[in-house]
Amino acid sequence: MALEALDLRKEFIRESRSSNRFAAVDGISLTLEKGEVTVMMGRSGSGKTTLMNMLCGLLVPSSGSVKLDGDDIYALSDSRLSRLRGSRMGVIPQGQTALGSLNVLQNVLLPCTLCREDGDEEHVRELLGRLGIGELAEAMPAELSGGELRRMSIARALMRSPEYIFADEPTADLDDENTALVFDFLKETARAGASVLIITHENDASAYSDRLLTLKSGRLAE
Amino acid sequence: MKLSRSITLNNIKGRPVRTLVLVLLTALLSAAVFCGTVIVTSLHKGLRSLEARLGADVMVVPYSATTQQSFEDLVLQGTTGYFYMDTATAQKVLDREGIGESSQQVFLATTSSGCCSLPVQIIGFDPETDFTISPWIKKSFGGELGFCDVVVGNDLNAFVGDKLKFYGVEVRVAAKLEKTGTSYDTAVFTNFDTVRELIRSSMELGLNNFKDIDPDRSVSCLLINAADGYTAEEIADDINIHVKKVKAIRAQDMISGVSKSLSGVADTVSGLIAAVWVLGTVILLLAFTISINERRREFAVMRVSGASRMKLASVVMCEAVIVSGIGSVIGAGLGALVLLPFSRAIENMIGLPFLLPSAGAIALYILAAAAVAVLAGAIAAAASAFRVTRLDAGLVLRGDN
Known part of the structure; x- marks a missing residue:
């Protein structure tokens, strides 16, 4: 029961030079095991986010496959893949991801709303409390700081207790104290059985990892 | 639809200025279609009455x-x-x-x-x-x-x-x-x-x-x-x-002279209705396109959170239908309130036989005008809904697209 990437490759064409194809991810194979925190590091443009997007079913690879429970997720229809992503995966994208017209509680409940579930408000409040923003459940995104929005985004990804968590720079807007709080929380989630992939530039993250990967020019560097 | 409604209603309530502009546009469209249709119908009915x-x-x-x-x-x-x-x-x-x-x-x-x-x-x-x-x-x-x-x-x-x-x-x-x-x-x-x-x-x-x-x-x-x-x-x-x-x-x-004049007026009014409808649809299309473009990141977040492409499209369409539905009913209703009391003045201005349709027919025209305006809203939003289904959430969230 693991998520497995086999010889993943993603090519893009640079718009300024249409003949110039380049591979953002170039033949990566890896396995994300349950109960593990995998930390992926690398310089900007090394292909970390592209790899994560392919692993969570958001970006179709140019070649290679992503298998979950032995099935290629890109062989699924869009609705089945979306359902799978909503129920078994939690994605924390880069940057701010709030829906401006929903309050914090509604934002965190979004995956449930999209799956036509009522969602457990108490669970949401508990999650927000664990992340230090419990008192902001009714606030609107415009009233929150960058760090608070980031933690709201983390709560949303963890809302449905997913098996696979993909976190792209989850601590980018956080101070040291909250960075440690988030990494602790993700570690704890992994210990509870989830597989966590963290993309970060924080050197301290290695202390929380079970496995450390480094990407260089689209390839895994040992 | 429950999902689309809950997100849509929050979007509608959460962006009052944008909602007001879209409601006004569809109201204008609906009022123009209603008034034009009633005028053309009244002219034809007047001619039939004259013949009789x-x-x-x-x-x-x-x-x-x-x-x-x-x-x-x-x-x-x-x-x-x-x-x-x-x-x-x-x-x-x-x-x-x-x-x-x-x-x-x-x-x-x-x-x-x-x-x-x-x-x-x-x-x-x-x-x-x-x-x-x-x-x-x-x-x-x-x-x-x-x-x-x-x-x-x-x-x-x-x-x-x-x-x-x-x-x-x-x-x-x-x-x-x-x-x-x-x-x-x-x-x-x-x-x-x-x-x-x-x-x-x-x-x-x-x-x-x-x-x-x-x-x-x-x-x-x-x-x-x-x-x-x-x-x-x-x-x-x-x-x-x-x-x-x-x-x-x-x-x-x-009556041939009257009939010719009436045909001229009816054709002009029908042409105006068509022009207003097309223009209104184009403006709505632009408004929806701008609005959806502004929210690309939000749609990407929904996609990341488990929304399928069809669900994103249904959120866009649901919002368009609700907003244009509200606008079209307001527009047709206001059109009726303005047009009906002034039918005598219109008759005098046009100088042609002019006989308002029955109350039942007017109610039907209100519904039809509202439906036409909702259709315009839906058509205008359909292009945006299609674009949303093509959205690459990964790239949008990276800010590269």
């Missing part, structure tokens, strides 16, 4: 009535007038071949001077032979008109039981006609005995332009239907060739 009002294949009037243009104006424009021919001449007409049904009418116009309660056209008809006015009167009055009883047109400020005075003769309002959208609405109808009494009285008061006529032996107009095997054209030509001092006019010829 003429009700005869051929009308025969004194030749002088046509040279002075008074007869056509009297029928089409509702201007007042009167002219007479003697019954002997009328009989010559009726003796011609091909005459089927026929009836006679006697006209008199009142003035606004002290002799009369109202300045109106009075039309005397013979209930025994009439086949043009009686069908209208029967809709409002089932009885028989007695001496000095009149039926008044719908636009006249007189009501059943009122006493009116024409040339010193007091008459009683026995009934009021339903709205016809023609010059009937400003006329007064009575039987031959009454109208002849009024003519006599006008002559005694010296207020009648025709000094030497015998009211009992005068008629203003003959209404004729062709007998089987004859056409209106043949009868009119025959009368015009063989009977002196009269002019036979085909009803179709009389």
Whole structure:
């Protein structure tokens, strides 16, 4: 029961030079095991986010496959893949991801709303409390700081207790104290059985990892 | 749909300015479609009413009535007038071949001077032979008109039981006609005995332009239907060739000018409706495109959180249908509130027969206009919905796209 990437490759064409194809991810194979925190590091443009997007079913690879429970997720229809992503995966994208017209509680409940579930408000409040923003459940995104929005985004990804968590720079807007709080929380989630992939530039993250990967020019560097 | 509604309703409530602009646009679209449709329908209904009002294949009037243009104006424009021919001449007409049904009418116009309660056209008809006015009167009055009883047109400020005075003769309002959208609405109808009494009285008061006529032996107009095997054209030509001092006019010829004008106005209004619809749809399309572009990141977040491409499209479409639905109902309702009270002013401005549809039909037009505006909103949003389904969430969230 693991998520497995086999010889993943993603090519893009640079718009300024249409003949110039380049591979953002170039033949990566890896396995994300349950109960593990995998930390992926690398310089900007090394292909970390592209790899994560392919692993969570958001970006179709140019070649290679992503298998979950032995099935290629890109062989699924869009609705089945979306359902799978909503129920078994939690994605924390880069940057701010709030829906401006929903309050914090509604934002965190979004995956449930999209799956036509009522969602457990108490669970949401508990999650927000664990992340230090419990008192902001009714606030609107415009009233929150960058760090608070980031933690709201983390709560949303963890809302449905997913098996696979993909976190792209989850601590980018956080101070040291909250960075440690988030990494602790993700570690704890992994210990509870989830597989966590963290993309970060924080050197301290290695202390929380079970496995450390480094990407260089689209390839895994040992 | 529950998912789309909950997110959509929050989007609608959370962006009041954008929502207001979209609602106003669809309201404008809906109001234009409703008003235009009602105007075109009213014009067509007015023309049909006019055709029914003429009700005869051929009308025969004194030749002088046509040279002075008074007869056509009297029928089409509702201007007042009167002219007479003697019954002997009328009989010559009726003796011609091909005459089927026929009836006679006697006209008199009142003035606004002290002799009369109202300045109106009075039309005397013979209930025994009439086949043009009686069908209208029967809709409002089932009885028989007695001496000095009149039926008044719908636009006249007189009501059943009122006493009116024409040339010193007091008459009683026995009934009021339903709205016809023609010059009937400003006329007064009575039987031959009454109208002849009024003519006599006008002559005694010296207020009648025709000094030497015998009211009992005068008629203003003959209404004729062709007998089987004859056409209106043949009868009119025959009368015009063989009977002196009269002019036979085909009803179709009389209304052809009106019909052409009406077609022109109806085409213009229809063109305007189409232009407003297309323009409104294009503006809505731009508005939705801008709005959806601003929210690309939000749609990407929904996608990351488990929304399929179809769900994203349904959120966009649901929002468009709700916003344009609200706008279209407001627009059509306001259109009705503005248009209906001013239908008389529109009628006067256009100068063509104008008869509003029934309340049921107007309600249907409100629904249809609302549906058309919602359709425009849906079409405008469909392009944005399609674009949203093509959205690459990964790239949008990285800020690269």
